[in-house]
Amino acid sequence: MNYPVWDVAFGAGLLIAIVAITHVFVSHFAIGGGLFLVLTEKKAYREDDASLLDWLKRHTKFFVLVTVVFGAISGVGIWFTIGLIHPSGTSALIHAYVWGWAIEWIFFFLEITAALLYLYGWNKLDRKTHLWLGWIYFIAAYLSMVVINGILAFMLTPGKWLETQNFWQGFFNPTYFPSLLLRTTFAFALAGVYALITGTLQKDLELKGKIVKWSVKWIIPAFIIIPIFAWWYIGNIPDVVWESARGKMPTATQYANSILIFSALTFLFSLLTLIKPKKVPFALSVLIFLLAFGTMGSFEFIREAIRKPYIIYDYMYANSIYKDQFPGDGGMSIQNIQQKGLLPVAKWAESKEITSENQMAAGMEIFRIQCQSCHTIDGYRGIRKVLVEKKWSQTAISRRISSLENMFNAVMPPFAGTDEERETLAAYLTTLAPVAPEDVEVTDIDISGEVVFEANCADCHEYAASDTMFVSMGKYDFSEVSYLITRLDSLSEEMPPFEGSDAEREALARWIPVQFK
Amino acid sequence: MGTEIIIPAIDPMPLPAPFWLFKVLLVLTFILHIVVMNFMFGGGLIAVWTRFFGQKNDKDQRLFKDIVPKIPSLLAATVTLGIAPLLFVQVLYGQFLYTSSIIMAWPWFLVLVLLVLAYYGFYIVSFNKDKKSRSIGWLMLISVFFIFLVGFFYSNNFTLMNTPSSWAAKYFHDPSGWNLNLSETTLIPRFLHFLVASIAIGSFLLIIIGLFRWKREQDYARFLIVRGGKWFMYATMVQFLVGIWFLISLPRELMLQFMGGNMLGTVSLLISILGGLASIFVMSNGIRNEDPRKPAIWAMGITGIVVVFMAIMRDILRTAYLSPYFKSSDLVVKTQLDVLILFLVLFVIGIAVWVLMIKKYFFTPSARAAD
Incomplete structure (x- = not known):
């Protein structure tokens, strides 16, 4: 609307999903893994176990290479990517929470410094100082989540912020604490999941058995507690929103089912390792890793899916249109666009009016401006395969466009535009797939x-x-x-x-x- | 179509602190970012050059070995310190930066991919015990080249951001994000201006390593300082040519900002020119001394001041570019005082903890041996 739309043929939403899910799977490890490093180091000192300590040094290197490099860059990557795909939403989050982001940056800076010093300090520092750095690392990493969690939860449940636009009311929103505890628990589980990866590669079987048992201690309790926090989290999401994941929205329901399956399997396979900890093959640790990835990925997908049609709930739709009119909205509210038309209001529309010559180009442009933040023609959430399957006539397509907001528990925003624009979009969509012959002529x-x-x-x-x-x-x-x-x-x-x-x-x-x- | 100028509307949410405060933070954090970036990139370039074109003597070999382990941490610092100015520039100039980023979306997205690859490349080189192998040199070269591309894409975006008149034609010609800003006449001189500065300031990495080594092995330390000093002088001399090219490539009314049009801009340019000359003079005399430490420190100090004025000039240039489309008085300010105070308090605590960490790491006598 306000910004040009980046035309990503395979799907802008998919690009965000790839960057975001790989990032969260590493960033949660970066938090839980911090505590794991410190407590394992203490354990090795307490038990005077030199081989455990040796492994931990190598594991630290793995930890830093995964979190400081990939974790940090992909974190910046989410910011880059949402800025390219949801610039208005990103701008809103930046404006509302710039001081939150700035505070997070302080913790991030401490976190990165501490991680590097902890790694390089293994062969340089005394035990006490080294452990102290480990603690600083963990506390800074955790605090950065304390901040980011507020902004993430805000997007789904902005609560009283919608009326007051008050920083704290938006930050400590209804899902803040359950979300924080859910993420905390998962972060601890991931510390164990990642440790299994390097642990099962050890040739010394005594050491391997010890690492496996110790790592699983991080996974099993977490997966017992996670359902409790998940239940609390769901309880704080408005019922009508959660219904999407309870059958009303096919994709959200699918993710809700897959999270149950993935987490149950992660739990079971982790338990399995305890039967013969010394003999756990590397492949099993990779399997647990992938299952945990599935669990985390499903959670993020549900959160994204049930938030639809909004990018910030009850404030801005996923296609950057404001839900309500207010002073300073630049005319980008749904009411204004329905009244004046999408093409005249959208800043980055090449066709400002529809003529008989430019109808297809205008239709394509309406699709790009209004639909493409979530849909594509042939890629992710592709529209052509639906049209090929359904064989709708232009009239049928037009009808559906006029009642988008009724679809699957209101997962879509209402169409923003005039009747003429709706017909133009429908005419364009008709060209994407063959229409059933009997539907072509529809008369009274x-x-x-x-x-x-x-x-x-x-x-x-x-x-x-x-x-x-x-x-x-x-x-x-x-x-x-x-x-x-x-x-x-x-x-x-x-x-x-x-x-x-x-x-x-x-x-x-x-x-x-x-x-x- | 394509000739109109489209400027997105300002975000309706008020600015959560006065404009000037964000401006100060933007320029300040940008200086920190750019200096560390120069160390990383310039240091990497010098290392690669020495590897391929240096002499086969021990000192040149050691120079490479001494620089490369520092690059990954410097890259970590570059990225981390880059977040703050990127945040503040989005607060103040989001409508310009988001748009230019979208127009060249794929190169902008590729920055992330290139950074990850370069980062791992640097780490492999850094962790490699036998740094003599041929592939290590090539890996370092490729990684530095990726950083070079990142810098080039940054120059593209930050010039494109300043020139909204070129947006519509580019976007409507290709909305899929495969654009650069190659038609911009200031692009190449501006990018070279940053590249050459990276070499000049990257040379300080050699000098600083030399300063720390002075007590232990004076001969090698002196070599590092002299070598760094030479890189600095030659790069700064080239910078005079590049700088002039950049200045005259600017649209006339913008160039005149630095020639009397804007008092601060003009003074900054004068100080920068004089500072540049003075630092070359001090360095060239200093490296002939038996003990070049003091003059080298002086030259670095003068350059530090020049960097501050350069950053101010960069900001004045942006303001001038955007003046037809943006007035800070259009922004509504509603300060979030409580959160701002919390930020400042945590900022001070953060610096204290950071200094303490560094102090404990570098200045606690190593006890591991006795452990």
Whole structure:
């Protein structure tokens, strides 16, 4: 809207996901791993175990190479990437929390310095000073999470900030503490997961067994506690938002299921190592590593998915449009755009008005400006495969565009634009896939019930045995179905009223009973 | 289409502290970043040069061995110190920087990939015990080249950010982010200005290592200081030519800012020229001495002052470039005083802890041997 849209053919969202998930998997290790280093060092001194200490020195090198290099650069990488893909959202987070970021930077600076001195200090410093550096490292790393967690949680549950725009109210938002504890616990688990990687490579079997047992002690308790904090976390997310992950939004539900599977498997395979700790193969530690990665990745995906359609909940949509009008919004609110049109309001639109010559170019531009922060044509969340499958006519596409906000627990923002722009976008989308021949001519006399169903109901329902709501319609005849359609909104709270014409209602009512014959 | 000038609207959220405070922090943290970056990049360049074109004597070999282990930590410091100015520049000039970044999105994104690769390259070289192997030299060269590219992409973005009139044509021609700012006449001289400065200031890495070694092995330490001093002098001499090229490549009204148009800009340029000449003079006399330490320290001190004025000039130039599109008075300020105070308090504590860490690390007598 306010900024040009970076046209990433394979998917801007996918690029963010790749950078962000690999980063969090390392950054949480950077925190838990810090405490692991210090406590393992103390353990080695206490038990006077020179071989454990030797391994720990090598493990420190691995730790620094992973966290200080990849962890730090990918952290900056998220910032770069969201700035390129969600510039308005990034700008909002920077403006609201610049002092938070600046404080985080102080901790980050201490963290990096301490990590390097801890690594180089192994052969230089006395035990006490070395351990002291380790503690400074862990405390600084943890505090940096204490800060970032506030801003991350804010995006999903901004709470009272929406009314007051107060720093602290946004920072200590409803999911702040459960999210912090959830991340803390996971960070400790990851310390064990990563230690298994270097630990299982040891040739000395006594040492290997000891490292495996010690590492698993970091994983097992964490995975017992994680569900408790997860439950607390979910409890602080508004019910209507969480419903997305409970069946209303297919992808979020999928991630919610995969997090259960991944975490259960991480837990079980970690337990398995205790049977014969000395004989744990390297491959098993890699498997546990990948399962833990799946757990963390699923968590981040759920968080991102249920936040949809927003980038900052109830404030800014994922496509950078403000949910409400307010002074200084630059006209980028949904209300203003619906009134004045997307192309005249968007700063980076080449076609400012739609003519018969530029219709396709304008349609493509509307897609780029409004849809492409999440969708692509052929890549991630690609739109063509949906169109190929559904074979919708332009009318059907246009209908769906006008009711985007009803789709899958309101996962999409409403279309922002005029009727003409909607038709232009629909016309452009029609060119991406073949249209079913019977749907091409839609007249008042001969309306296809299937088309009406696709346009009005198919966002949430399927004409399949798995959809209980639809199956329940089987017992009604034409006139009863026709009547029910007029009062859909009284059937359940979540059903919107039917918005089609009378002719369309009748076509739909004729079509539904036929499906059960 | 493509000829219009599009400037994104200012973020509606107020600025959480006065403009001047962000400006001071921006310039200050930029100076810290650029100096450490110069040490890393310039030091790396000198190391690579010595490796490939140096003499086969012991001293040149040692020079390479002594510099390369310092590069990874210097890169860590460069990145870490770069975060702060990047944060503050986004607060003040986000509408310009986000746009130019998006226009050249892929090169800007590649910065991250190049940094990770260079970083690991530096670490491999640094951890390699036998630094004589041929592949180590090449790996160092490739890693330094990646940093060179990062710098080049930075120059592209920070010149593009200043010239909104070129945005629309570039973006609408290719919205997929495969743009650079090669048509900008100031790009090459500006980039060279930074490159040559990196060599000049990177030479201080040799001098500083020399200063620390002086008591233990004076002969080698003297070699380092003299070698560093020569790199510094030649680079600074070249800088006079590059600097003039950069200055005359600027649009006339911007160039005149430094020739009477802007008092601070003009004074800064004068101080920088005089400082540059003085540092060359002091260094060239100093390295002929048996003990070149004092003059070398003086030359570094003078250069430090020059860097501060250069950073001020850079800011004046940006302000002048953006003056048709941006007025600081357009920004609404609503200071978050409590958080600001917390930041300042933590900043002071942070510096104290940092100094304590460094002190304990470098100045605690090594007890490991007795451990």
